[in-house]
Structures are given as structure tokens and as C-alpha cells.
Amino acid sequence: MHYTPDYFRKERGIDVRTNETVVEVDWNYVVTDRGSKVEWDYLVLATGASPVIPNIPIEGNNVFVIHHPADAVRLREILESMSTVSIIGTGYIGLEVAEALRFRGKDVIMIGRSSYPLRKSLDEDVGRIITNELIKYGVKLRLNERVLEINNRGNKQVIITDGGKYVVDAVIIATGIKPNIELARQLGLRIGETGAVWLMST
Ligand SMILES: Cc1cc2nc3c(=O)[nH]c(=O)nc-3n(C[C@H](O)[C@H](O)[C@H](O)COP(=O)(O)OP(=O)(O)OC[C@H]3O[C@@H](n4cnc5c(N)ncnc54)[C@H](O)[C@@H]3O)c2cc1C
Numbered sequence: 001m002h003y004t005p006d007y008f009r010k011e012r013g014i015d016v017r018t019n020e021t022v023v024e025v026d027w028n029y030v031v032t033d034r035g036s037k038v039e040w041d042y043l044v045l046a047t048g049a050s051p052v053i054p055n056i057p058i059e060g061n062n063v064f065v066i067h068h069p070a071d072a073v074r075l076r077e078i079l080e081s082m083s084t085v086s087i088i089g090t091g092y093i094g095l096e097v098a099e100a101l102r103f104r105g106k107d108v109i110m111i112g113r114s115s116y117p118l119r120k121s122l123d124e125d126v127g128r129i130i131t132n133e134l135i136k137y138g139v140k141l142r143l144n145e146r147v148l149e150i151n152n153r154g155n156k157q158v159i160i161t162d163g164g165k166y167v168v169d170a171v172i173i174a175t176g177i178k179p180n181i182e183l184a185r186q187l188g189l190r191i192g193e194t195g196a197v198w199l200m201s202t
Pocket residue numbers: 020021022023046047048049066067068093180183
């Protein structure tokens with residue numbers, strides 16, 4: 001179901017503004033990239049997170065992240081004509097993408113620096129089950145490998161890791177997210193050790 005800004009305005013009394021970015025925040029107002037100033041009594045920061053791109057040399061046009069549903073739709077079309085795709089990162093998004101790509105008959109090379117998938121969430125024994133499932137479904141899993149660079153050669157992408165070299169049609173980077181804290185920084189809010197806004201426990 002799709003609710004329009006107009007629906008929110010009429011039915012809920014909420015002034016929803018899309019395609020408008022808050023670029024400045026102060027203690028009683030915000031300013032958007034369209035130049036409008038909105039005053040506030042209470043401010044809720046719900047700016048989400050953005051994909052982390054590893055700080056390595058990356059070249060080529062076929063290197064992607066998946067963040068927004070629209071990215072998935074766009075990628076589905078782009079990858080239609082491609083056969084070999086590498087996923088960097090063995091977290092939840094990497095696994096979901098691996099499943100979707102295998103379902104579409106793609107060759108999938110999954111590269112992760114940890115010793116088993118979902119290492120932040122699961123113990124090793126469960127991680128081993130997931131490892132075996134991935135292999136069973138034909139994913140070529142390269143664990144304990146750190147990607148050093150992604151190069152472009154003709155219409156291929158060449159991934160260099162500390163353990164090998166992989167030539168693929170496309171690369172999907174799924175190496176985590178970082179909180180969007182620019183506005184919180186402008187307000188001088190304290191940032192916690194995870195890089196997100198620090199909150200007092202209740
Ligand atoms: C591929 C993928 C699959 C996922 N699958 C699942 C799943 O199966 N189950 C699950 O529970 N979670 C899933 N998640 C995670 C889930 O999407 C997030 O946890 C959730 O969207 C977080 O909600 P949020 O409102 O905090 O942030 P977001 O959904 O990121 O919303 C933040 C909003 O703030 C806007 N914004 C940011 N900065 C500004 C600014 N300066 N001015 C104006 N607007 C701004 C952004 O445009 C965005 O609309 C998935 C995420 C991804 C990327």
C-alpha cells in the first residue's frame with residue numbers, strides 16, 4: 001500500500017515533505033535544502049544509517065550497495081545479463097542477496113573477513129550450519145579473506161584479496177552500515193562508542 005504526502009496531510013494532519021533534506025539544525029529550528037525553515041518544540045532524529053564502503057581502492061561501474069528498495073529493483077535489471085557476482089560481506093544483507101542471486105541462477109562468490117557468516121550475531125556452531133547451507137546451495141564462500149582492492153578490467157571487475165583474485169561481472173558491497181549522525185553532530189550531541197547518538201538508559 002502506498003500513502004502519498006497528500007494522504008498524510010489530509011487524513012492525519014501530518015506535513016510530510018519528500019525529496020527534501022535537512023541540511024542545518026539548531027536548537028529551535030531546521031533548514032532544508034529547499035531553503036525552508038521549520039521551527040520545532042521537540043525534535044526527533046530518525047535519520048537512519050548508510051552503507052559502509054571499505055576504505056580501499058575501488059574502480060569500475062559495476063560495484064553496488066543495496067540500501068533502498070529501489071536499489072534492489074535497479075540491480076535486478078542490471079544483473080539480468082550478468083552471470084558471476086561477488087558479494088563482499090557475510091552479514092544479513094549479504095546472505096539475503098546471495099540467496100536471491102542463486103535463485104536467479106547466478107554464480108555467487110561470497111567473500112568475508114570473518115571465520116563464519118553472521119559472526120556478529122551467532123555462535124560458531126550455528127555459523128557452521130549456515131556455512132554448510134551456503135555451500136550446499138552453490139555459493140562459493142571465501143572466509144577469512146580481506147578485500148584489498150576492486151579493479152576494473154574491460155567489462156569485468158577484478159577483486160584482489162589477501163588470499164586470492166576473483167574476476168566477476170559485478171560486485172555487491174554489504175559490509176555494514178554507519179549511523180547518519182551529521183545533524184546530531186551539528187547539535188553537539190554526544191556520540192557513543194558505536195558511532196550512534198549516545199542515549200541515557202532509562
Ligand atoms: C537490504 C536491506 C534489507 C533489510 N531487511 C530487513 C528485514 O528483513 N527486517 C528488518 O527488521 N530490518 C531490515 N533491514 C533494516 C531496516 O531497513 C532498518 O533497520 C530500518 O529501515 C531502520 O529504520 P529507520 O527509520 O531508523 O531508518 P531508515 O529507514 O534508514 O530511515 C531514515 C530516513 O531518514 C531520511 N533522512 C536521513 N537524513 C536526512 C536528512 N538530513 N534530512 C531529511 N531526511 C533524512 C532518509 O532518507 C530515510 O528516509 C534491512 C535493511 C536493508 C538495507
